[in-house]
Amino acid sequence: MRLAVIIAAVVALAAFPKLATPYYVTLLLPALAYAIALLGFNLLFGYTGLLSFGHALFVAIGAYGAAVMSSKLGVKSFELILLASGAAAVVAAVPVALLSVRYVRIFFGILTLAFGMLFHSFLFKFYDITGGDTGIRVLRPSLIGMDFKELDKTSFLVGPFYYYCLVLLVLAGLLMWRLVHSPFGLQLQAIRENPRKAEYLGVRVRLLRFIAFLISALYCALGGVILAINTGQSDPELAYWTHSGELVFMTVLGGFASFFGPVVGAFTFVLLKAELMGLTQYWRFVLGVILVLIVVLFPRGLAGLGQAAWHKLRGARP
């Protein structure tokens, strides 16, 4: 049943550019990007139980990776950009993770926040290297060696690039699904439930937290690359702590207790934010109210609501 829903969702996403105006398709690109990033983020948050308030750091590394590769080094290949930015994020995550995973709960959150802000002030202040508050331009990449010169920017984004990212999301999702259902994933969940007990059972708590952190950083960087190519610019706001807050917001909105929750959250958040911004200049207030409602009344998020509704439906028709 679940498989049917997922296949239907992927088919719907694949058919979307044929049915909707380019405006809505360009909206879905950041949603795809955040969906990939959050799949990784939730490995750390939902599965391992570590709440980071600084993962925008890795999204920004992905975005600046794309910017430096395309504008400064002249690398056009999207595959190479993904590889290099992902590798950069993992390398940057090693010291951050080594230091952060020694702590849990609020200390972990504050330490990651501090690292994120450290990178933000580096991006913001070192104008010569990073372009300061305007950031660096991101040029259009080539996909599998094809540069699609005949297409203008929008039709490139809503055409080949969109499908490429959709495939990436499916692959990233499949890989994450394998990961969380492997012994590795089960050990992470054991750590979340009771770290001490897990340790007695022979689970190497810190090592596994460390690995989960690196994987989450990699996913966030891949999302960041897509985000940056979509907007054509990487700026320091990407690393700001409120952006990290948005990542947590999306995850909880969708439901961190479920595998697909973060994906649902990413799509809902991006579309909702765009709609609200069109309706009122006070969209932050409405988002805040929604977040309050989710936190207070529906802590399991939209995925939790969906599951509850499904069980009710099944219960009504035995």
Added chain:
Amino acid sequence: MTAFVDILFGGVFHAAVLFLVAAGLQLVFGVQKIVNLACGSFYALGAYFGISAVNWALKLGLPPQLFLGVLLLAGLVLGLIGPVIEALLRTVYHRDEAFQLLLTFALVLMFQDVLRFFWGANPQQLGDLVMSYGKLSAGGVIVPTYNMLVILASIVIAAGIGTFLQRTRFGRILRATAENREMSQGLGVNVRWMYASVFTLGTVLGTVGGALVVPTAAASLDMPVELVVEAFAVVVIGGLGSMRGALAGALIVGIMRALAIRYYAELEMLAIYLVVIAVLIARPVGLFGKPVE
């Protein structure tokens, strides 16, 4: 010498204001175990409301020399929002920290638009009212008397909180509740009322801090989110939940910022985050914090 005194004054002034906000953060964390991301929003609210209050007062014909009092009053009046927000936070006291943090993040988002709604997107300023108290010269440096008054006010408030926590009956009950909530509830402490009053006190410290700073700096919509990270730095350096830590942390952050601004502006916030990370690595509970778990 001049440079030294200049940095000292600038740093201590900044520290005085930071201390107020951080003290509010510490108080709420100490008792309710909630890290309040919205403390910066209270600060910004105090700043904006302070401007409006002073402008009203001037229109009513109050002499400009009284504006310090008006600002303090404005900060105190804003304490009224404390119990309302505490009632909202009450729903997540027994929940995971992630939810508590997110709820205060929701408050940040909402306050951002509340400020925009009432005061607009452009930064607001109080003009040159600071100078109505004249200037002081010390060690070859000229500083506005107002800045000295703010430092003084902050010292008085710090001493007041210290006495209140250590010497009064309410302070003792408060510390006991922070130590062990169930036990003090069992001994008949009205924890619900205690939480509401602690949160209100924390709010007032933030709003007063914002109101006091506004004659020297513009109030802008970036204020809340920028201040939070500084206040965080202060409490992490000092140790979560410790008042002495807030004082030490505020002085360190304030003076380091003044130093960085003077000698190497690129390092302004970078230096502070580096100190935060260094402290968290070397002594995760902070300079004055108590070990957890």
